[in-house]
Amino acid sequence: MTHLIERTTRAARQRLSSVLLAPAPQPVDDALRRFSRRWPATDLAAPPSGSDLRPIRGDYGTPLVGHVLDYIRFGTDFARERYDRYGPVTWMGAFGTRIATVAGPEATQLVLTNKDKAFSQAGWTFLIDQFFHRGLMLLDFDEHKMHRRIMQHAFTRDRLAGYTQQVGPCVRATVPTWSTTHPVRLYWLLKDLTLDIATRVFMGGRGDGVDSERINHAFVATVRAASSLVRYPLPGTRYRAGLRGRRVLERYFAHHLPAARAGNGEDLFSALCQATTPEGEQFSDDDVINHMIFLMMAAHDTSTITTTAAAYYLATHPHWQDRARQESLALGDDLPDIDALERLDTLDLVIKEALRLLAPVPLVMRKTVTDTEILGHYLPADTLVAVAPAINHFVPECWTDPDTFDPDRFAAHRREDQNHRFAWIPFGGGVHKCIGMHFGTLEVKAILHEMLRTHHWSVPDGYRVRWDNTSLPIPTDGLPVHLTRR
Known part of the structure; x- marks a missing residue:
């Protein structure tokens, strides 16, 4: 099985390389919708009965591989698309397992301060x-x-x-x-x-x-x-x-x-x-x-x-x-x-x-050692967690025209990075x-x-x-x- 996976993924990487090096035939947003929205959303885990917590929604992606190749191709754009679709707490498949992904200043602060x-x-x-x-x-x-x-x-x-x-x-x-x-x-x-x-x-x-x-x-x-x-x-x-x-x-x-x-x-x-x-x-x-x-x-x-x-x-x-x-x-x-x-x-x-x-x-890895919650979502113990600080660098609540190169946003008269402690990390x-x-x-x-x-x-x-x-x-x-x- 592992030989089959390696041959399949090697071929996929070769095809992906030709796409990466070729001029983009269409806006990346169209490709993202086509690649990442083809899988039905499901729950990561059922919250404890009577807890009032919400399940984490997401999808596994391609069997076995999950969304690894999608991330390799689109990087932070892929993570941003999922943030817009699922919110600051979601999950995806990768490396044969399920990984909860956390983004946005508030959710990131909860994980990285780890009180x-x-x-x-x-x-x-x-x-x-x-x-x-x-x-x-x-x-x-x-x-x-x-x-x-x-x-x-x-x-x-x-x-x-x-x-x-x-x-x-x-x-x-x-x-x-x-x-x-x-x-x-x-x-x-x-x-x-x-x-x-x-x-x-x-x-x-x-x-x-x-x-x-x-x-x-x-x-x-x-x-x-x-x-x-x-x-x-x-x-x-x-x-x-x-x-x-x-x-x-x-x-x-x-x-x-x-x-x-x-x-x-x-x-x-x-x-x-x-x-x-x-x-x-x-x-x-x-x-x-x-x-x-x-x-x-x-x-x-x-x-x-x-x-x-x-x-x-x-x-x-x-x-x-x-x-x-x-x-x-x-x-x-x-x-x-x-x-x-x-x-x-x-x-x-x-x-x-x-x-x-x-x-x-662009990603910071953690793993839960006990059942916990993030922004009202149930996150069970022994779950891999990928914190995506790169997404925080584009949230419009903190940044003006976030896709624009504008170094003066860090100048003393603006300091957009101070809009939230975890806006720029x-x-x-x-x-x-x-x-x-x-x-x-x-x-x-x-x-x-x-x-x-x-x-x-x-x-x-x-x-x-x-x-x-x-x-x-x-x-x-x-x-x-x-x-x-x-």
């Missing part, structure tokens, strides 16, 4: 534990609190300032070398650069050169494996490739760990090895390896996606590119430190708007809010700042990016841009 501790990180465990075992995002309750308290010592402002000083030379040595003679695939250039930064800042330069391509492939394999339809390591499957990638990463970090333990480096790897709370709590070797695999993936991939999205919107809105460039040029030729990067206000607005329009992590929310969000923003600003200093860039006339949602969103064609040297 009753009804939701655990076991939702992530279902998808990615084999590949990112015991990463910070997968830990729960008191254990998570303890690990985060130790890790926070690696993300103090002094540490961030040191990391930023290491980012600048790497960026300046790379961005000016990009070709201006023909269009480049910007996503892949940025992905190589962010891996170089991660190797420099996170690893202190350990493993430079020969290891980079192998480690990059390993990270790609582990991330893509999370959405594998076949959840068993059969030959030729993404799941098996992800497990092999995990083993490569474990060996890589284990090899370099003794030096990080013995030294007094300024890199993140050393910081995790040395981090100690006032109570004397420290990470074991296994803890350090697990956290490094997860943190390098998170920083490497999400920074690449965010920089790519921001660069795309700057290409399609050249007046914003010019405005941001004037601020970057005003800093002069010195490598920017943390204070200088924080003064780039226009880039702040652009990056926030890019994160709104394309959340690098690209870094998650609650106790699991991204611990590296400040460093990630500084890294993205450092790269865009150097691009603005050295180049103008544009996309082909009429070009509109399409995002591949197989795992985290990436441009299907690598984002072709033409760079012109200043």
Whole structure:
């Protein structure tokens, strides 16, 4: 059966790829109605008798596969269509099971603040534990609190300032070398650069050169494996490739760990090895390896996606590119430190708007540990829950013309993101809010700042990016841009 599923889904992905790369023959809304409204709505579970709770309505989708391929094709547009049709709490089929989906600021706040501790990180465990075992995002309750308290010592402002000083030379040595003679695939250039930064800042330069391509492939394999339809390591499957990638990463970090333990480096790897709370709590070797695999993936991939999205919107809105460039040029030729990067206000607005329009992590997974309710809907124990923060970024109750690129919506005189605490949450929310969000923003600003200093860039006339949602969103064609040297 699993061979049949893999052959079927591989063929479906190939057909889907041709559709993704071809010009859209009709508005996406028409395709969404055709693809996602063909299944009859049913209840997730019957509410307890006399509870006055309502059932969660939804549909499974295609047998076995569920709505996975629909999401891969349409991404957040698919999730928005279901939000409009079913409301903030619904369910769908995926990966052979039923998944409750939660969206909108109010419902999201209930899950992510988790005041009753009804939701655990076991939702992530279902998808990615084999590949990112015991990463910070997968830990729960008191254990998570303890690990985060130790890790926070690696993300103090002094540490961030040191990391930023290491980012600048790497960026300046790379961005000016990009070709201006023909269009480049910007996503892949940025992905190589962010891996170089991660190797420099996170690893202190350990493993430079020969290891980079192998480690990059390993990270790609582990991330893509999370959405594998076949959840068993059969030959030729993404799941098996992800497990092999995990083993490569474990060996890589284990090899370099003794030096990080013995030294007094300024890199993140050393910081995790040395981090100690006032109570004397420290990470074991296994803890350090697990956290490094997860943190390098998170920083490497999400920074690449965010920089790519921001660069795309700057290409399609050249007046914003010019405005941001004037601020970057005003800093002069010195490598920017943390204070200088924080003064780039226009880039702040652009990056926030890019994160709104394309959340690098569009879904956040949880699992119920007890029967609970959300906005009057009954949600039984042991149910996978997908929180969709990307939908919150488009609700008209919070955002003016939400499909329009408008960075000024984050300016002090508007601050639409303050219409609700959970209106804009690209870094998650609650106790699991991204611990590296400040460093990630500084890294993205450092790269865009150097691009603005050295180049103008544009996309082909009429070009509109399409995002591949197989795992985290990436441009299907690598984002072709033409760079012109200043």
